[in-house]
Amino acid sequence: MTEKVAADIYLDNNATGAVARECLEAMLACLRPGVGNPSSRHAAGMRAKGLLQEARGEVAALLGARPPEIVFTSCGTEANHMAILGALARDPQRTHIVTSTVEHPSTLMLLRHLEETGIRVSRVPVDTEGRLDPDAVRAALAPDTALVTLMWANNETGVLFPIARIAEATRAAGVPFHVDAVQAAGRVPIDLAQVPVELLSLSGHKLHAPLGAGALFVRKGFRIAPLLWGHQERRMRGGTENLPAIVGLGSACALAREDLETQARRVCGLRDDLERGIMACFPAARIHGAGAPRLPNTSNVGFATLDGEQIMDALDRHGVAVSLGAACALGGSEPSHVLTAMGLERRSALASIRFSLGRYNTQACVERVLTLLPGILGEVAARAA
Numbered sequence: 001m002t003e004k005v006a007a008d009i010y011l012d013n014n015a016t017g018a019v020a021r022e023c024l025e026a027m028l029a030c031l032r033p034g035v036g037n038p039s040s041r042h043a044a045g046m047r048a049k050g051l052l053q054e055a056r057g058e059v060a061a062l063l064g065a066r067p068p069e070i071v072f073t074s075c076g077t078e079a080n081h082m083a084i085l086g087a088l089a090r091d092p093q094r095t096h097i098v099t100s101t102v103e104h105p106s107t108l109m110l111l112r113h114l115e116e117t118g119i120r121v122s123r124v125p126v127d128t129e130g131r132l133d134p135d136a137v138r139a140a141l142a143p144d145t146a147l148v149t150l151m152w153a154n155n156e157t158g159v160l161f162p163i164a165r166i167a168e169a170t171r172a173a174g175v176p177f178h179v180d181a182v183q184a185a186g187r188v189p190i191d192l193a194q195v196p197v198e199l200l201s202l203s204g205h206k207l208h209a210p211l212g213a214g215a216l217f218v219r220k221g222f223r224i225a226p227l228l229w230g231h232q233e234r235r236m237r238g239g240t241e242n243l244p245a246i247v248g249l250g251s252a253c254a255l256a257r258e259d260l261e262t263q264a265r266r267v268c269g270l271r272d273d274l275e276r277g278i279m280a281c282f283p284a285a286r287i288h289g290a291g292a293p294r295l296p297n298t299s300n301v302g303f304a305t306l307d308g309e310q311i312m313d314a315l316d317r318h319g320v321a322v323s324l325g326a327a328c329a330l331g332g333s334e335p336s337h338v339l340t341a342m343g344l345e346r347r348s349a350l351a352s353i354r355f356s357l358g359r360y361n362t363q364a365c366v367e368r369v370l371t372l373l374p375g376i377l378g379e380v381a382a383r384a385a
Contacts, residue, residue, distance in 0.1 A: 009320045009365045013206075013358030014155050014183060014298060019248065020208040020359070026251040027210065027244040038241055039232060048243055055250025059215050062253040063200065064191035071216045071233045072246050076182040076203030077106035078227065079216040080149075082237065083178040083199040084110060086224025087147040088119065090176075094146035096120045100132055100161075101341040102154055104180060108337070120144075128343045129291040130159035138169040148177045152184035152200075156338040156354055157289035158298025160188065164195050171196045176222065182206055182214075186256035187264065187295050198222045204245060208359055209252035213245035267357050268296035270366050274355060275299055277370035282377055288339060288352065297357045302344070306380045308351050314376040320369055323354045 010018065029035070030051060036044030038052045053067065060067045073079045084097070084107070099111060101123045111121045122140040126132050137148065148170050153160050163179055170177040178199035181190060185202040192200065200217040204210060218224060218236065230238015256263075278285050278301055286302040303311060308324055315322055324336070335349030344352075355369075 009361075009368055011355045011357060011361065011365070011369070012321045012323045013361075014158075014354065014356035015323055016205045016211065017208045017358045018360055019210050020252060020255055022255050023209050023248040023251040027248045030244040030247050035243070038243060051247050052241055052243060055246050055253075058250035058253040058257075059202075062186065062190070062257045063202075063217055064193045065217050066220065068234070069192075069217050069220055071218055071236045072241055072249075073201075073214040073216055073237060074212060074242065075214045076104075076180070076201050076206075077214075079201035079203070079214045080104070080106050080178075080180055081110055082216050082227040083201060083224070084114075084147060084149055085227060087176050087178065087199065088114070089225035090223070091146060094144045096122065096142050096145045098122045098124065098137060098140045098145060098148045098175075100124050100126060100150055102126055102130065102156075102338045103149070103151055104155055104182070107149060107151075107180060126159075126341055130154060130157045130289040130338070130342050131292045132161045132166075134162050134165040134169060137166050138173070141170075141173050141175055145173075145175045148175055149180070150178075151180040151182075152190070153181070153188065153295045153298075154289070154338060155183045156298075156336055157292075157300045157342075158183070158295035158356075159289040160184070160293040160295065163197070167196045183295060183298075186253065186260065187297060189260065192217060192219070199224070204249035204252060207249070207252040207256055209249040210245045212242050213249040215249065263359060264296040267359075267361070270357050270361060270363065271297060271299050271355075273363070274357075274366045274369065275301070277366070278373065281370065281374045286348075288342065288344075299355045300339075300352055301355065302339075302348055302352045303377065303380075304351060305347055306351050306377060306384065308353050310380045310383065311353055311376060314379065315369070315372065318372050318376075320372065323356075324352070 035048050038048040056067045056070045059070045115121055124136045124140055152163050167177055176198040179197050180201050182203045186207040198219045202215050204213040226236050228238040275287055284304040288300040312322055335346045339349040
C-alpha cells in the first residue's frame with residue numbers, strides 16, 4: 001500500500017480552511033505583552049477591548065449588521081445551540097420548531113434531543129436537487145412555533161436555500177427565524193439590513209480564521225436566554241473571550257468582504273472546470289444539486305456505484321484532501337443524510353465525494369486532481385469487479 005503523504009492539494013475547505021496570513025499577523029498582536037483581559041479596566045485590558053470591538057465591527061460589516069448585534073462564541077455549533085435553546089426559552093408555551101431534513105449535525109442532533117424532552121419538530125423535505133420550497137416552510141408553521149431554523153447553504157452539496165423569501169414568510173407570521181450561515185458567510189453576499197432574520201450563526205475556521213471562534217448575530221430588540229452565564233458579550237455569552245481567535249475572525253471577515261465577488265468568480269470557475277473534467281473522464285458521474293443555486297466553491301460528485309471511501313483514500317495517498325461529507329458526521333460506513341434526503345439510494349450516496357475549494361486553490365490543483373482521477377477510478381472499479 002502506498003504511504004499517505006501530507007496533503008499538498010487541499011479540497012476540503014467546507015470542513016476547515018487554512019488560516020490566512022493576514023489573520024495570523026493580526027492574532028500575533030494579541031499574544032504579545034501589553035494585551036490583557038478585555039474585561040479588565042487597566043490599560044492592557046482596554047487595549048484588548050479595543051481589539052475585540054474592532055473585530056466585532058468587521059464581523060458586523062461582512063453581514064450588513066451593527067456591531068452590538070454580534071455575540072462571539074467558540075464555534076458555529078455553539079452559536080446554533082445558543083440560538084435554538086435561547087429562542088425556545090423565550091416562551092414556554094411555544095414548543096414547536098421548523099427545520100429541514102438536510103441540516104448540519106449540530107442542529108439535527110440537538111433537535112433529536114429536544115424531541116425527547118417534548119419539543120415538537122417539523123422537518124421540511126427537499127427535492128432531488130436539494131432545493132427547499134418556501135411555501136412548504138410556511139405551511140409547516142403552527143400557532144406554537146417558537147423558531148424556524150435553517151441553513152443558508154448546505155455544507156455537503158453547497159445548495160443555497162431561498163432565505164430572503166422564507167424570512168418574509170416568518171416575519172409575516174411573527175415567528176423568529178434562525179439561519180445557520182456557517183458555509184455561506186464570506187462566500188455569498190449577506191445583508192441582514194435587507195433580510196429580516198432574527199438570528200444567524202457563523203464560524204471563523206470556514207473563513208480562513210483559526211479554530212475556536214464563531215459568532216451569533218442577534219438582531220437589536222430580540223432577546224434570547226444565554227447559553228453560558230456571565231457579564232461578557234452583553235450578558236448573552238459568559239466567559240472570557242478568546243481574543244486571538246476572535247481577532248483572527250475579524251481579520252478574516254475583512255479579507256472576505258474586500259474581495260468576495262472576485263474570489264467567488266475565481267473559485268466558481270475552478271469548480272466548473274473540475275466538474276467538466278470529471279464528467280469527461282467518468283461520464284456516469286452525477287453532480288448532486290447541479291440544478292439548484294449553489295455555493296461557488298462546492299461540488300458533491302456521485303461516482304455511480306464506486307466506493308467513495310476508497311476514492312477518497314486513494315486521493316489522500318496522492319496528497320489530495322477531499323471528504324465524503326460533513327466532518328462532524330459519521331464516517332463512510334453510513335450514507336450521507338443529505339444525499340438520502342435528496343432521494344439517493346444507499347449505494348449511490350456512499351459513492352459520493354465532496355470537493356470544496358477555497359482562497360488558496362489554483363488551476364494547478366484542479367489539473368492535478370483531474371490527472372489522478374482516471375487511474376484512481378479505474379483501480380477502484382477493478383477492485384469492485
